[in-house]
Amino acid sequence: MRWAAAAAVILAAALLQSAWGPRLDIVGAFPNLVLLVVVAGAWTLGPRAGMAWACAGGLLLDLLAGGPLGPHVLALLPGVYAIGLLGRGRQQPHVLLVAAAAAVVTLLYSAVLVLPHPAPAGVAIRLAVAAALYNSVLAPFVFAPVRRMVLGTITRRAQA
């Protein structure tokens, strides 16, 4: 049930990301809902589950992007792994910490993802920074419901 709920959330995030993300474009960057969901999952459940979420979300993004399978997972994994380690043992992270975490993961994600796409450095940096700011603003709004859902699932499982 816990994995099914996680899969459903990641699938919904990927589909929303693909269908609506580009519509919310600001200076060329748009929010990455999958990244935010995966960061929230990794923070709450630790690096192992976070990496599993990253694999699922990244593969879905790869499928929706139309390129080879794997680059989005590779782009998500470093940041998610780091966040999983960082978040372990921190129960109620401050909203600024969540925003900063989302920004850092986005920068790592962009850095990896830009490698197979040779773009001018200025453009790449501008897009990466804009996406990091965008995601950091949205992160608290995604983090809280995902974390609540994860903890609720754990509690229900314990009660069963």
Added chain:
Amino acid sequence: MIAAHETSVVAVSKRTGQVLAAGADARRMLVRAAADVVLMPTVRVGRPLTVGPHPRPQPVLAQPKRQSTSGGLFVLLCAAMAALSILSQQSWASGAVDAARSALAPAEGALASAGDQVNRTTSMFGDVSALRAENQRLRAADEQLRSQVLALSQAAKENDALRQALDFERASGFHTRPAQVVGRGPDAFSRTMVVDRGTADGVKAGMVVVTGAGLLGRIDHAGPYASTVRTLADSSSPVAVVVVNANLQGTVVGGGDRLRLDVPNPSAIAVTKGDWVLTSDAGRTYPPGLVVGEVTEITRGAGSTTDHSDVAWVNDPARVTFVLVITDFTPS
């Protein structure tokens, strides 16, 4: 017995069997605390939980004894994904990848169309406000254009009047002085108008006033800078005229809102509708050949020797704005 307010789980020490926390606190402790903490339901299938070293509680979710960094898994996954990136580009893998993409396509399409709908809805609200602003802008532009059209129309009328005046001066050979109508008689009886030329401009009482269309009247009183024109519509301004086609002499007299033509008719020749009426040189009160109007209605009394006709005046005093004062014609 434990009564938990928020939830029915407790955090229990595996080592001592001691209950450490209940409810939400227990959940927090599970993630935060040491490895010997387990999360336990307080009630399972209606039976209360027995806590203590014997029997040993069965944990439902336990912290790992040692917190692994999962570094190996991370490296393994990275390697696997790098390999997947290469393999998924092979031709033999394209079928599976395409199938997976096809499976996602309907949901993606549905969400995209929902997004389109939302966009349309939101853009509709945006359009309404934009259209409102555009409407206001267009309304202002329309008013500005209307006033411009009005000004141009007025200028065109003046231009037309000036052209007619110029033509008149050229055709008649009289010297004229242009004047602007600045006022009209205040009542229906004295059919007069005031022009902005007076004795200072060489305008004198008795001078004939015309427009490009034809005869208008005569200067009744000349002040230094303005003069009063008594128009043909005034009943005290009879004009000797000639009916062009019939070549009959007669008199046009104003009366209210129309001109009346009286023609003695001793012969069988009669005035007909559509005949033009011009000033004649009889009496030399007006220059001959000035257009007065066109016969519209003819009334002939039984046994009467005079035909009475209505004449449509070529000038409409209510609309005349520009006149010419003939300065070199002296009535005898």
